[in-house]
Amino acid sequence: MRAAVIDGKEIGAKMRAEVAQEARALAEEGWQPRLVSLMVGEPAAAELYVRNQRRSAESAGVEFEARTYPAETSLEQLIGIVQGLNADPRVNGIIIQRPLPDHIPVKVLQKAVHPLKDVEGMHPASIGNIVYNDLALGPCTAVAAVEILKTLPLKIEGLEVCVIGHSEIVGKPIAFLLMGLGATVTVCHHMTRHVAMHSRAADAVFVAVGKPGLVTGDIIKPGAALIDIGINRVETPDGPRTVGDADFDSCAEVAGWITPVPGGVGPVTVATLMKNAVLATRMQKEQYREMFARTDV
Known part of the structure; x- marks a missing residue:
């Protein structure tokens, strides 16, 4: 049975609608x-x-x-x-x-x-907070990828997850976010000896490396969720295309759920940026109120 394609545009649109309500209230x-x-x-x-x-x-x-x-x-x-x-x-x-x-x-x-205006979540303080499971303004792509997993009918507590790629702003934050939610996480990188051994055992695989076709169907556990974060431009007989790090066709034959590229993690990442913008505004509002609150009344 072919994998269900996760509609990142739909998830992103729902997030933006919720953000718009909060933005109106703040305005x-x-x-x-x-x-x-x-x-x-x-x-x-x-x-x-x-x-x-x-x-x-x-x-x-x-x-x-x-x-x-x-x-x-x-x-x-x-x-x-x-x-x-x-x-x-x-x-x-x-x-x-x-x-x-x-x-x-x-x-x-x-x-x-x-840090209070770091809506991209890339300041060292923002990254560091994740280690303490204190997510405020998290890295947008990492947060978006985890939010997509949350939409699936999978219990994250105890879930076996393989993260392929260990960048400071995507792979590592994803691992810490998932550990904070109770998942068991393995992180693979360019020095990992047998990536397939780990990915085949995982209930969910996240890949963010920047190598088209790196993940193929034969290294995915049947029924697993595959969240493809890679964005690559490749030449094809029909002209240049944007593809992810996974070979979509072979992976879709094995996985239970899969994100397309484009249209998967990307729209949710941009929606997360807007969510961070609203959260940052509220945090700044609270800080100004504390700084300038009158103490003589």
């Missing part, structure tokens, strides 16, 4: 959620992300401003810009668009974003 209280996107140079990939983010923000009731700076802008200048946005109460979230020019280290720039 009525004088706290309209607002994101500012920073792009350095004009990379084509980043322009596509910005368009998708703007469209998602509009449907979620979140204001969105895109700023583009020349490719020669220095790291010091960009840090100054971020610090200005950190201090602006009208800005609730900051997005650093990638790729960045070679002279701008993304980790350094991401650290400059205030």
Whole structure:
């Protein structure tokens, strides 16, 4: 029996509708959620992300401003810009668009974003909170992948999960998030000797490596959930296509559920960004209230 294809667009739309209600409530209280996107140079990939983010923000009731700076802008200048946005109460979230020019280290720039405005969930403090099972503004792609698993009729407590890929912003956070939910997690990487041994034993497999066709049907347990996070451009006889890290056709013959690429994790990731924007706004509202609350009444 062929796998059920998970509709990420439907999940994302439902999330955005819920976010829109929360955004309206905050706006009525004088706290309209607002994101500012920073792009350095004009990379084509980043322009596509910005368009998708703007469209998602509009449907979620979140204001969105895109700023583009020349490719020669220095790291010091960009840090100054971020610090200005950190201090602006009208800005609730900051997005650093990638790729960045070679002279701008993304980790350094991401650290400059205030943790309460880190809607991408990539500040070291945001990543670190996951280790303590204290999820506030988590990494969007990792959180989205786990949210997709939650929509399936699987009990996560005790679930055997294999995560293929151990990046700081996807693979590792997914592992910690799932462990926090009670799953038993194995993380595979480029030094893992026998990936298939682990993936065949798993009830759910997450893959985020950046290698098209890495996961095939013969290394998947029958009936398992396969969450494909990879995004790769490949050439085919019919022209370039976007594919994931899994060979969709062979995996769909074995898995119980599978995410398509595109249309799987991507739409849920963008919806998670909007959810983080609203959550960040509420957290900032609470902080300002505590900072400026009157104590003489």
